[in-house]
Amino acid sequence: MRDFIRMVSVLFIVCGLAAASLAVVNAITKEPIAGHEKRYRDAALREVFPDADEFLNYEPDRVWEALREGQKTGHVFLTQVQGYSGPITLMFGTDSSGAITGLRILNHTETPGLGAKITTAQFRDQFKNKRSQQLILGKDDPARGQIHAITGATFSTRAVTKALRSRLESFNGEKSEGDK
Amino acid sequence: MSQTRFSSLLKELTKGFIRENPILVIMLGLCATLACSTSATDAFGMGLAFSFVMLGSNIVVAIIRRVVPSQIRIPVFITVISTFVTIVDYTLKAYFPALSQSLGVYVPLIVVNCIVMARAEAYSSKNTVMASLMDGIGMGIGFTLIITLIGTIREVIGNGTMFGHQVMPARYQPFMIFILPPGAFLVIGFLMALHRKFMITFYESQR
Numbered sequence: 001m002r003d004f005i006r007m008v009s010v011l012f013i014v015c016g017l018a019a020a021s022l023a024v025v026n027a028i029t030k031e032p033i034a035g036h037e038k039r040y041r042d043a044a045l046r047e048v049f050p051d052a053d054e055f056l057n058y059e060p061d062r063v064w065e066a067l068r069e070g071q072k073t074g075h076v077f078l079t080q081v082q083g084y085s086g087p088i089t090l091m092f093g094t095d096s097s098g099a100i101t102g103l104r105i106l107n108h109t110e111t112p113g114l115g116a117k118i119t120t121a122q123f124r125d126q127f128k129n130k131r132s133q134q135l136i137l138g139k140d141d142p143a144r145g146q147i148h149a150i151t152g153a154t155f156s157t158r159a160v161t162k163a164l165r166s167r168l169e170s171f172n173g174e175k176s177e178g179d180k
Numbered sequence: 181m182s183q184t185r186f187s188s189l190l191k192e193l194t195k196g197f198i199r200e201n202p203i204l205v206i207m208l209g210l211c212a213t214l215a216c217s218t219s220a221t222d223a224f225g226m227g228l229a230f231s232f233v234m235l236g237s238n239i240v241v242a243i244i245r246r247v248v249p250s251q252i253r254i255p256v257f258i259t260v261i262s263t264f265v266t267i268v269d270y271t272l273k274a275y276f277p278a279l280s281q282s283l284g285v286y287v288p289l290i291v292v293n294c295i296v297m298a299r300a301e302a303y304s305s306k307n308t309v310m311a312s313l314m315d316g317i318g319m320g321i322g323f324t325l326i327i328t329l330i331g332t333i334r335e336v337i338g339n340g341t342m343f344g345h346q347v348m349p350a351r352y353q354p355f356m357i358f359i360l361p362p363g364a365f366l367v368i369g370f371l372m373a374l375h376r377k378f379m380i381t382f383y384e385s386q387r
Contacts, residue, residue, distance in 0.1 A: 018259050021263060036274070
């Protein structure tokens, strides 16, 4: 019985001290972490829609309305898609005509050196000014496809392209339904 | 007396570098070693994060080793280790967001890195605080040294860069396999073989 009480109290004290020290660390790092996340997101918003000067969160953390001098000029979307070795989180903007203004990969676990090249500017820039019907890989549909796949990473490229197209199509669908 | 004590402490420190290197000799926690060595920078960051956890858990375990009943030592050690890991994780997120992003899930996984647990169980739960501190620093340095070496080799051969700077001529066609998982096994295997060869000749010369 005495052993039992000793074990319980030692474990209790150790866990209490651990919790206390974690509470202190959490209190110190909470603000910098939240600040980084916000700054990271703001930087991403500005990058995918350089023309806008204000972003209104339209659907929490999924859709933003891009404003320029108070006028609505387009939308920014955050979406996630299954890549080759895990989810790819990406953000992209479209202007009011439906053309893409920019793309940024926020998070991915694609193969370094192959699929990970989806983050390079060379790959992302080819999406600029494309419309949803052009967002097909050239090798899948040579007539309409406008996107060049990365050598050795067709799967990752296709995932990103499809994510953009389906997100745009579903958004346009919602919009036209709203108009009816 | 103090002379021998000093030299024995120094021995505790240096044994982790090569002779009892956590990666090449103890061969524990290889998962993190393999996963976080695709580039020299990531590997070095992982090494530093690991060293901090190793040092902290070794010291605390050595301090509390007499009051913890042996039946519950494992849960106590795990609590101590995971506390340090969480501290490292939060600190990286707050002050080194880029590094935290690229190390990703592997920082929280230091909790289950067997080297930390093995040193707590096999060493610092049986030795003084001072010796455990030396052991922790030694293991940390040994781990950082080797994982950074692996990361550098893989990055140079597999991507033509070193710490993010181009070192190979532009015509160099990188061997992609070295930054893929099989490359990690190849590099680590060759390093272990070289280490064995070096150690055998070294010990024979000592005799």
